[in-house]
Amino acid sequence: MFFPVSSPSNMEHTSSQVLLDNFNGDTSNGLLSDMKTDKFTQVAEVKELVENGRFVGPEIEIKSTGGDCCRKEKKIRKHRYAFQTRSRVDILDDGYRWRKYGQKAVKNNKFPRNYYRCTHQGCNVKKQVQRLTKDETVVLTTYEGVHTHPMDKPVDDFQNILNQNQIYTPF
DNA sequence: CGAATTTGACCGGCGC
DNA sequence: GCGCCGGTCAAATTCG
Numbered sequence: 001m002f003f004p005v006s007s008p009s010n011m012e013h014t015s016s017q018v019l020l021d022n023f024n025g026d027t028s029n030g031l032l033s034d035m036k037t038d039k040f041t042q043v044a045e046v047k048e049l050v051e052n053g054r055f056v057g058p059e060i061e062i063k064s065t066g067g068d069c070c071r072k073e074k075k076i077r078k079h080r081y082a083f084q085t086r087s088r089v090d091i092l093d094d095g096y097r098w099r100k101y102g103q104k105a106v107k108n109n110k111f112p113r114n115y116y117r118c119t120h121q122g123c124n125v126k127k128q129v130q131r132l133t134k135d136e137t138v139v140l141t142t143y144e145g146v147h148t149h150p151m152d153k154p155v156d157d158f159q160n161i162l163n164q165n166q167i168y169t170p171f
Numbered sequence: 172c173g174a175a176t177t178t179g180a181c182c183g184g185c186g187c
Numbered sequence: 188g189c190g191c192c193g194g195t196c197a198a199a200t201t202c203g
Contacts, residue, residue, distance in 0.1 A: 104192090
């Protein structure tokens, strides 16, 4: 799996993965519960939106299982995407600027969940970050939405430096 | 002083 | 309807 993030010097990533299991109805950790209530139970595809080699946002494409007899499978894009990272630090700098707007205690978890919104004007991408109790070296990050602007922070990765000269306009 | 964070209040959905 | 739960708001506070 492509890991979309730059690697500033204060980060220590040793692994990352997409939590495909949680998109299949497992809401035991309280995350992604709306996937269930929305009555979409099958994940057709989980992929990262990559434009010109640069990560621009997460995307989940879901095929609805219920519904219309006359219509073919309806595709719904939820733009929600989760991955977990093994890191000692909570603050994972992914190149975008986030404003914290909430913090909640999570059931069955001694660590709080943090809610962030992208500070860019008109870009309402959200993410939530929580540390797992069962392995407190794991940080689970859930993104919702797609950035409508390029990241504003320079990174030390050469490919990212090249890609900063490109503007992504999804609509 | 403007921007970001903190933190309790508030709100909507859901189960009983 | 009521309470719980997850998510968001917003006033107060802190930070740069």
